[in-house]
Amino acid sequence: MSGIAPTATRPTPRPGGGGSAPALDSGTRRGDAVFSGAVRGAAILLLILMGAIAAFLVYRAQDALSANTANVLTYTGTWAPDDAPPKFGIGALAWGTLVTSLIAIVIAAPVAVGVALFITQYAPRRLAQVLGYIVDLLAAVPSIIYGLWGILFLVPHMQGASQIISDVLGWLPPFEAGVFGRSVFTAGVILAIMILPIIAAISREVFLQTPRDQVEAAYALGATRWEMIKLAVLPYGRSGVGSAIVLGFGRALGETVAVAMVLSTSSIFVTKLLQPGGNTIAANIALQFGSAFSTGQGALIASGLVLFVVTFLVNWLARRITKHGGEARERRGLGALFRIGGRGDNTPMEAEFDATATAALAGSVSSLSDGRPEVRGAFEAKDSVPDVVADEAAGRNRTHRATRGAGLGGGVLAAPSGLRRFRSSLAGGLTVATFALAVIPLASILWLVVSKGSHALNVDFLTHSLRNIDEKQPGGGVYHAIIGTVEQAGLATLMAVPIGLLVAVYLVEYGRGMLARTVTFFVDVMMGLPSIVAGLFILSLWILGLGQKANGFAGALALMILMLPIVIRSSEEMLKLVPDALREASYALGVPKWRTIMKIVLPTALPGIITGVMLGVARVMGETAPILLVVGYINNINVNPFDGNQGQATLPTVIYNTFTSPEHASNDRTWSAALLLILIIMLLNIVARLIAWWKKPGRA
Amino acid sequence: MAKRIDVAGLSAYYGPTRAIEDISMTIEPRTVTAFIGPSGCGKSTFLRTLNRMHEVIPGARVEGKVTLDDVDLYGTGVDPVAVRRSIGMVFQRPNPFPTMSIYENVAAGLRLAGVKKRSELDDVVESSLKGANLWKEVENRLKKPGSGLSGGQQQRLCIARAIAVSPDVLLMDEPCSALDPISTTAIEDLISQLKSEFTIVIVTHNMQQAARVSDRTAFFNISGTGTPGRLIEIDDTSRIFANPTEKATEDYITGRFG
Numbered sequence: 001m002s003g004i005a006p007t008a009t010r011p012t013p014r015p016g017g018g019g020s021a022p023a024l025d026s027g028t029r030r031g032d033a034v035f036s037g038a039v040r041g042a043a044i045l046l047l048i049l050m051g052a053i054a055a056f057l058v059y060r061a062q063d064a065l066s067a068n069t070a071n072v073l074t075y076t077g078t079w080a081p082d083d084a085p086p087k088f089g090i091g092a093l094a095w096g097t098l099v100t101s102l103i104a105i106v107i108a109a110p111v112a113v114g115v116a117l118f119i120t121q122y123a124p125r126r127l128a129q130v131l132g133y134i135v136d137l138l139a140a141v142p143s144i145i146y147g148l149w150g151i152l153f154l155v156p157h158m159q160g161a162s163q164i165i166s167d168v169l170g171w172l173p174p175f176e177a178g179v180f181g182r183s184v185f186t187a188g189v190i191l192a193i194m195i196l197p198i199i200a201a202i203s204r205e206v207f208l209q210t211p212r213d214q215v216e217a218a219y220a221l222g223a224t225r226w227e228m229i230k231l232a233v234l235p236y237g238r239s240g241v242g243s244a245i246v247l248g249f250g251r252a253l254g255e256t257v258a259v260a261m262v263l264s265t266s267s268i269f270v271t272k273l274l275q276p277g278g279n280t281i282a283a284n285i286a287l288q289f290g291s292a293f294s295t296g297q298g299a300l301i302a303s304g305l306v307l308f309v310v311t312f313l314v315n316w317l318a319r320r321i322t323k324h325g326g327e328a329r330e331r332r333g334l335g336a337l338f339r340i341g342g343r344g345d346n347t348p349m350e351a352e353f354d355a356t357a358t359a360a361l362a363g364s365v366s367s368l369s370d371g372r373p374e375v376r377g378a379f380e381a382k383d384s385v386p387d388v389v390a391d392e393a394a395g396r397n398r399t400h401r402a403t404r405g406a407g408l409g410g411g412v413l414a415a416p417s418g419l420r421r422f423r424s425s426l427a428g429g430l431t432v433a434t435f436a437l438a439v440i441p442l443a444s445i446l447w448l449v450v451s452k453g454s455h456a457l458n459v460d461f462l463t464h465s466l467r468n469i470d471e472k473q474p475g476g477g478v479y480h481a482i483i484g485t486v487e488q489a490g491l492a493t494l495m496a497v498p499i500g501l502l503v504a505v506y507l508v509e510y511g512r513g514m515l516a517r518t519v520t521f522f523v524d525v526m527m528g529l530p531s532i533v534a535g536l537f538i539l540s541l542w543i544l545g546l547g548q549k550a551n552g553f554a555g556a557l558a559l560m561i562l563m564l565p566i567v568i569r570s571s572e573e574m575l576k577l578v579p580d581a582l583r584e585a586s587y588a589l590g591v592p593k594w595r596t597i598m599k600i601v602l603p604t605a606l607p608g609i610i611t612g613v614m615l616g617v618a619r620v621m622g623e624t625a626p627i628l629l630v631v632g633y634i635n636n637i638n639v640n641p642f643d644g645n646q647g648q649a650t651l652p653t654v655i656y657n658t659f660t661s662p663e664h665a666s667n668d669r670t671w672s673a674a675l676l677l678i679l680i681i682m683l684l685n686i687v688a689r690l691i692a693w694w695k696k697p698g699r700a
Numbered sequence: 701m702a703k704r705i706d707v708a709g710l711s712a713y714y715g716p717t718r719a720i721e722d723i724s725m726t727i728e729p730r731t732v733t734a735f736i737g738p739s740g741c742g743k744s745t746f747l748r749t750l751n752r753m754h755e756v757i758p759g760a761r762v763e764g765k766v767t768l769d770d771v772d773l774y775g776t777g778v779d780p781v782a783v784r785r786s787i788g789m790v791f792q793r794p795n796p797f798p799t800m801s802i803y804e805n806v807a808a809g810l811r812l813a814g815v816k817k818r819s820e821l822d823d824v825v826e827s828s829l830k831g832a833n834l835w836k837e838v839e840n841r842l843k844k845p846g847s848g849l850s851g852g853q854q855q856r857l858c859i860a861r862a863i864a865v866s867p868d869v870l871l872m873d874e875p876c877s878a879l880d881p882i883s884t885t886a887i888e889d890l891i892s893q894l895k896s897e898f899t900i901v902i903v904t905h906n907m908q909q910a911a912r913v914s915d916r917t918a919f920f921n922i923s924g925t926g927t928p929g930r931l932i933e934i935d936d937t938s939r940i941f942a943n944p945t946e947k948a949t950e951d952y953i954t955g956r957f958g
C-alpha cells in the first residue's frame with residue numbers, strides 16, 4: 001500500500017508543476033524530442049532512400065553485366081544486350097556524351113560569363129533584376145520544348161552554320177563537310193543553350209559578391225570599367241565561375257530528351273562533328289528503353305549507373321573548386337534558379353525581419369530604404385552600356401578639347417589612351433552582345449510555339465483526349481494529358497513538400513556534425529542528378545524491385561526525387577534568412593524550440609518557401625525522360641494514377657510521342673500541347689516570383 | 701607635383717538625400733589637411749567627391765565645383781578615370797588585390813597606364829615601396845601575395861600602390877583606424893614624409909593624430925540626424941586645437957560633444 005500510494009495520489013510532476021523553471025517542463029521536453037526526432041527521421045529517410053536506390057541500381061545492373069560478352073566500358077559496337085549472346089558497351093556512348101557536352105561548354109561558358117558581367121556590371125540597376133529573370137526563364141523551359149524547337153527550327157538553320165564552319169575549318173578532319181544537320185554539333189548547341197542559364201545564374205551571384213573595397217581600389221587607381229572588372233571582379237570570381245562551368249558540364253552530361261530528339265543517332269564512334277551520327281548515354285536510355293527486354297533494361301540501368309557516377313564526380317569536382325566559402329555562393333546561384341526574389345533581396349529581407357523582431361528600429365524604419373542594400377551589388381551599375389559607350393567616346397573627345405583648352409601641363413587629366421577607352425567600350429559592347437545571344441533562343445522558342453501552337457489551342461483541345469484520333473484527323477486534344485500532368489505533379493508535391501520541409505528544418509535548426517554534412521552533400525548530389533537517372537531509380541527500385549506497376553504514381557515518385565532537392569534547398573535558404581533575433585525573442589518568452597519553429601520561423605519564411613515549391617512544381621511538370629521509363633503512354637483518359645493496368649499521358653510525353661508525325665493535324669496538336677505546357681510553366685514561374693516580389697519589404 | 705584643390709558650394713547626394721551641403725574650402729599643396737567631425741557628418745562623402753569616387757555609387761551625384769589647379773574636375777570633358785589617376789586614394793581598410801603579388805599590387809596602376817617596360821616597373825615599385833617605408837620588410841618576398849602581410853604592412857602597401865602612379869593629391873579615409881599603435885606611428889611618419897611631394901587629405905577620428913600630422917584642420921558637423929553635414933570651419937591645426945573660432949568646434953575637440 002505504502003509503495004503505491006505516492007504514485008496514485010501524486011502522479012509524476014505536471015508540466016511546469018511546483019513553479020519550477022519552464023525549461024525543466026517535461027511536456028515541453030517531450031514536444032521538442034518528438035519534433036527533433038521527426039525532422040532527424042526525415043533526414044535519415046533521405047539517406048536511406050539514396051542508399052536503397054544505389055543498391056537497387058547496382059543489383060539490377062548486375063545480371064545484365066554478368067551476361068554481357070563484351071567489355072561494358074570499352075566496347076564501342078552496336079548496343080545489343082538482348083541478342084544472344086548479349087553484347088553491349090558504353091565506349092561510343094560515353095565518347096558521344098563527352099563530345100556533345102564539351103561542345104556545349106565551349107559555347108556556353110563564355111556567353112554565360114558575358115551575360116553575368118552584363119547583368120551585374122553594365123546593365124542599368126533597375127533593369128538588372130528583370131534581365132536576370134529573363135535569363136532564368138531560359139532555365140524554366142522544359143527539355144522537351146528545347147528538343148521540339150531544336151528539331152524543327154535549329155536543325156534546318158544549323159545546316160548553314162555547319163557549312164560555314166566546314167568552309168573555314170574543313171581541312172581539319174572533325175569538321176569535314178558532308179550531310180549537315182542532326183549532328184553532335186547541333187546537339188552541343190542545344191545543350192549550350194540549356195546549360196547557359198545555370199552558369200549565368202551562378203556567375204552572376206559570384207560577381208555580385210565582389211568585395212566593394214576591391215572595386216574601389218581599382219577605380220581609385222584610375223581603372224576604366226573593364227580594367228576594374230579585370231582587376232577586381234574576375235580574379236575574385238575565378239573559382240566560383242570555374243565551379244559554375246563544371247556544374248553546367250554536369251548538366252550537359254545528363255540531358256536526355258533534347259539530345260534524343262535532335263541527334264540522328266547511330267552507334268558509331270563520333271569523329272565528324274558536323275555530320276549526323278553518334279549517341280549519348282542518356283539519349284540511348286530513352287531511345288532503347290521501349291524495345292528493351294530484361295537484359296536490355298539491366299544494360300540500360302548499368303549505363304545509367306555509369307552516368308550517375310560520372311555526374312556525381314563532376315559535381316564533387318565543382319564543389320572542390322570552390323572550397324573557401326565559394327560553396328555558399330554557388331548554392332545561392334543554384335538556388336536563384338529555383339526561388340525567390342533573386343539578388344539583392346536578402347539584405348532588405350533580413351532588414352525587415354530584424355525590424356519586426358526588435359521593434360527597436362521603429363523610429364528609424366525609413367532608414368531601411370537608405371542605401372546599404374542597394375550599394376552591395378549594383379555598385380557600379382550606374383548607367384547602361386549604350387550610355388557608357390557613348391560616354392566614353394564623348395569623354396575622349398571632350399577631354400582632348402579640355403586638355404588643349406585649359407592648357408593643362410603634362411596632360412595631367414588627359415583621358416586614358418584611346419586604346420584603353422576602346423577596349424573598355426568593346427568589352428561593354430561584347431557583354432551586351434552575349435546577352436542578346438542568350439535571349440535570342442528564348443524569343444525564338446516563344447515565337448515559334450505561340451505562332452504554331454495557338455490556332456489548334458481551343459476549348460475542344462482542352463476537353464478531349466486523343467482516343468481513336470488518327471494522325472491525319474483534326475480535333476482531339478490533351479485533356480487526358482492535363483489530368484496526368486496535374487495528378488503526377490500534384491502527388492509528387494504532396495510527397496516532396498513535407499519530407500523536404502522536415503529535412504530543411506533539420507538542416508537549418510538542428511543539423512550539426514556528420515549527419516548534417518552527409519545530408520547536405522546528398523542534397524547537392526540530388527540537385528545535379530540527371531532526370532533520366534531518377535527514372536531509372538524508380539524503375540529499378542519500385543517497378544522491378546518491388547514489383548509495382550508502371551503507372552502515374554510511379555511517375556510521381558520519380559518526380560518527387562527531382563523535386564525534393566529543390567524544395568529542401570529553397571526552404572533552407574528561406575529559413576536561414578529568418579534572423580536569430582526572432583528565435584531568441586521567442587525563447588525568451590519561454591516558448592519551446594519546436595513551437596518556435598512551427599509558430600514563428602516557418603510562418604516568417606512561408607512566402608519564400610511557397611515560391612520555391614511552385615518553381616519546383618513548374619520544373620517537374622515539364623519532365624519527360626523519367627516518365628518515359630516508368631509510366632506507360634496511352635491516348636485515352638485515365639483519372640486514376642494508381643491504376644495498375646494502364647499508364648497515363650502527360651503533356652511532355654504527348655509531345656514526345658507525336659512530334660515525328662508527318663501529318664499536319666497531328667503536328668498542330670503537338671505544338672498546341674507545347675504552347676499549353678509553356679503557358680502553364682511560365683504562369684507558375686511568374687506567379688511564384690510575384691509572390692516573392694509581393695512579400696518583399698518596402699513594397700507594401 | 702602637388703596641386704591645390706579649390707572647392708566651391710559643393711553638395712553631394714545619395715539618391716534624394718543630401719549628405720553634405722554647400723561646402724567651400726581650399727586645400728593647399730604640400731600640406732596635410734585633416735578632416736574631423738562626428739560620425740555621419742559626411743567626411744568620407746566629401747573626401748570621395750574630391751576624386752569623383754562618389755559617383756560610382758548608384759544614384760549618387762554632386763553639385764558645385766571642385767578645381768584642381770584651375771581645372772574643373774566636374775567640367776564637361778573631364779574624365780573621372782583620369783581624375784582618379786591624378787588624385788589617389790587610401791581606404792580605411794587595407795585592400796590589396798588578393799590574387800596579386802606585392803610587386804604586382806604596386807605595379808597595378810602603372811600597368812593600367814600602359815607601362816610595360818620591366819626595368820621601369822622595377823624602379824617605380826622599388827621607389828614606391830621605399831616611399832611607403834615598406835621596402836626593407838618586403839624586399840625579399842616581392843613575389844608573395846600582398847594579402848600575406850600584416851594589417852599595417854598591407855596599408856603601407858596600399859599607400860605604395862597609390863603613390864606609384866605619382867598622383868598630385870593623396871586622399872586617406874581613416875587610414876589608421878584598422879591598425880595597431882605601432883603601425884599607426886609608421887603611417888603617421890610616412891604621411892609627414894610624403895607631404896613634401898603630395899597634397900594630402902586625411903580623415904581621422906583621432907584628435908591627437910590630426911594634431912600630430914596635419915597642418916590644416918577642417919571641422920565638419922551635422923545639426924541633427926537626417927540633416928546634411930556642413931563644414932563648420934577650416935584653419936591652421938594649431939589654431940583649431942588651441943583657439944577655434946566656432947563654439948561647436950571647441951565643444952567637439954574638448955569632448956563635450958560627439
Ligand SMILES: Nc1ncnc2c1ncn2[C@@H]1O[C@H](COP(=O)(O)OP(=O)(O)OP(=O)(O)O)[C@@H](O)[C@H]1O
Pocket residue numbers: 370371372375714719737738739740741742743744745746757929
Ligand atoms: N552609400 C551610401 N548610400 C546612402 N547614404 C549614405 C551612403 N554612404 C553614406 N551615406 C550617408 O551619408 C551621410 C554621411 O556619411 P559619411 O560616410 O560621409 O560620414 P562620415 O563623416 O565619413 O562618418 P564616419 O566618421 O562614421 O566615417 C550619412 O548620413 C550616411 O548615412
Ligand SMILES: [Mg+2]
Pocket residue numbers: 743744745873
Ligand atoms: Mg567615413
